Amino acid sequence: MPVLLYNTMNRCVEEFVPLDDQQVGLYSCGPTVYNYAHIGNLRTFLFEDLLKRVLQLSGFSVNHVMNITDVGHLTGDGDDGEDKLEHMAHKTNRTVWEIASYYTDAFFKDYDELNMIRPSTVCKATDHIQQMIALIKRLEEGGHTYISGGNVYFSIDSIPDYGKLARLDLESLRTAVREDVEADDNKRNSKDFVLWFTNSKHGEQAMMWPSPWGRGFPGWHIECSAMSMHYLGESFDIHCGGIDAIPVHHTNEIAQSEAATGKPWVKYWMHGEFLLDETGKMSKSKGEFLTLSLLKSKGFDPMDYRYFCLGGHYRSQLKFNFDSLSTARTARTNVYDRVQNLLKDGAKQVTLASEHALSSQRAFMEHIQNDLNTPRALADLWGVLKDDRLSSDEKYSLVLLFDQVFGLRLSSITAPEKETFPPEAEALLLKRVQAKKEKNWALADSLRSELDAMGYLVKDTPSGSSLEKKM
RNA sequence: GGUGCCAUACCCAAGUGGUAAGGGAAAGGUCUGCAAAACCUUGAUGCAUCGGUUCGAAUCCGAUUGGCACCUCCA
The missing domain is CATH 1.20.120.1910 (Cysteine-tRNA ligase, C-terminal anti-codon recognition domain)
Incomplete structure (x- = not known):
């Protein structure tokens, strides 16, 4: 029986046919490790685990690669001028590296507790700066970049089909609609995006690397392109993530990846919908921060x-x-x-x-x-x-x-073992059995409530009476 | 302004042309001294509203109403 999957690129359910017969290349966007994952984040990872399990049960062997975004370039939800990792580092008096390491461990603790099958490869962005630089150089050689205000930008006008995943209408798109986002005047086209920063508006970062364009750090989107191609090849089967990644992150990944290789990059795009809380979209900054620990x-x-x-x-x-x-x-x-x-x-x-x-x-x-x-x-x-x-x-x-x-x-799950209870509870149960035999219902009922107060539930069955610890 | 998604029982939630899965809650039953537990049974003639297409519509088309998400670093 064929596996049918919804492909965001074509907006329909399609039969899954991998590029290679039995080996499936699967890339999923991993966590940004500046804080605990909330249960909405975890829902998306559960969806990806489900996908992998279905493919495996259907006879495919899955090579699953997941990134860890530990580069300190992410700005806060409120874009308040301080990046997420550094913000947390200052707040807790730790280095950005300690923060990343701490929350990566916390993430995998949740991952294991939810019984998700670990990816075949977990790759940290900070371990692949050279691959990112190489990819940017390739784009530069292909004429897809320009330097402005000290940063290297990707020019979306250098490719014919920018925005095909999200079906963006470039003419009618507004820029910086959100109040918390500022327009960047260095861009030729407002939809262009940064490949490499040497001159961030947020100033010096704790994490910086040398590059042909100067000391700096990579733009957000380049890590997924560089690492997925490094581990899965220039074309692979499935790329998945949260639905929010469609209009910007995945759109830009496609643009830079296909501009670099000239080949179709990903065959199937899959996206998990959001988990909503009472207030709407789940967030780490408003309302109750819902974690697995909570x-x-x-x-x-x-x-x-x-x-x-x-x-x-x-x-x-x-x-x-x-x-x-x-x-x-x-x-x-x-x-x-x-x-x-x-x-x-x-x-x-x-x-x-x-x-x-x-x-x-x-x-x-x-x-x-x-x-x-x-x-x-x-x-x-x-x-x-x-x-x-x-x-x-x-x-x-x-x-x-x-x-x-x-x-x-x-x-x-194992066959129920004979649970052991404290002797005093066992003694009360015996007394109740005796009272029942003597039809002393008042005593039997009071013994039952006594056991209840101790936290034990009495179960009478045709084969006798037993205890159960209350939840 | 643009893009996409959604509306099914008291609640959650499948079903995308052939007459409404499932869970939870509830009710009834078996059992029981009574309970609890366990087990069994029951549940929308109906799918936001109004039109249309069709032999047939929750499903397709149009309109209306209501809700959600995204549009430069949110899963």
């Missing part, structure tokens, strides 16, 4: 957030609130309970043979291969768990197969 501190498991994200399609905006997350948590723990019940019945992984089991598998594959339709695939999971025509072994085997895509750690 979710955990409120008692949520990272898998609850993963399940929550799987419940919406990656190309749809998803509204976050704690009620919805609680709903996801309930649903996820219900899945876990059902899987645990299967294991209690002695379910084991088998090769699927029955026509019915195989058709369940086909339905699931069809849904995830149809542009990563995880909401539909979750419905398939529930269908399997509730399907009387499947044996426990078949259900468990399908669950494990599905989880190669979901990544909800369903394979690490």
Whole structure:
């Protein structure tokens, strides 16, 4: 069955056919490591992890490259004249390098906790300055650049198809619409962008490198072009990122990459939609700064957030609130309970043979291969768990197969172990069993509330009474 | 001003020409001394509104209303 993916370049769902038979080159825009990632950032990385998992389950081998933007040229959301890394460095009395390293570690901690498969290659911008300089030189030789006000600019008028990804209408575009962005008078065309700074309006930076144009630092867009081509070749299969990257970042990456090589650069462009909070777009500067740690501190498991994200399609905006997350948590723990019940019945992984089991598998594959339709695939999971025509072994085997895509750690679920409780709790339970036998309901009820106060839930089943630790 | 997206049950959310997946909540049931838990069952004659195309429309077209995002360093 073919894998169908939505290609932003053509604005439609297309059959995925890699440039090379089985080896897929995948580049995803990584984090800017000046602060913790918020859960909206993480949603995009979850989408990319999902994409990789679907491709892998479909038989492709994926070479996944992700960058770490650790160059100190990023200005703050408010463009207040101080770059993000330096701002955080001053605030916390650390060097920009320490900041970058600290938040890179924090990022991968979230990455692992959300059970995302690590990229094959993680590359830091600061380790690839030479590749960027080489690319800028190539553009310079091709006549695509000019120097103005001390900086090297890319001239969008030097190529015929600038803005094709975003379908920009260059005539009607306004410049510096946002109040917090200033126009740059050094540009010949207001859509031109900087390849190399030697004279930033923000002054001296902590991170500077020698170059043919003088000591300075690279423009933002050049790192992705330089590193992706370095690791994946001058043409590769998939480039993905957040939807916000379409009009500027990816548009400029395409311009400089294809101007340099004269070849089509990326075959499929994929973009994840935003996670919205109550106020609209999620932000690090306004409202509550929603991080994975914050979710955990409120008692949520990272898998609850993963399940929550799987419940919406990656190309749809998803509204976050704690009620919805609680709903996801309930649903996820219900899945876990059902899987645990299967294991209690002695379910084991088998090769699927029955026509019915195989058709369940086909339905699931069809849904995830149809542009990563995880909401539909979750419905398939529930269908399997509730399907009387499947044996426990078949259900468990399908669950494990599905989880190669979901990544909800369903394979690490084990048969319920006999939980041990403090002797005093066990003693109270025994007393209650005795009271029940004697039909002393008043005593039995008071013992139950006593245990409840201690944090234990009493469960009466036909086979006897047991305790459960309350969440 | 330009570009793109969206509106489906109480909530979240699939479905893009063949008669509305799934989850949560709720209600009913089985069980129980009563609860809880567990398990089972139920749920939109309807898809923002109004027109149009069609044998057939949530789905295509047009208009209207409402919402969201982006337009020089936001995932």
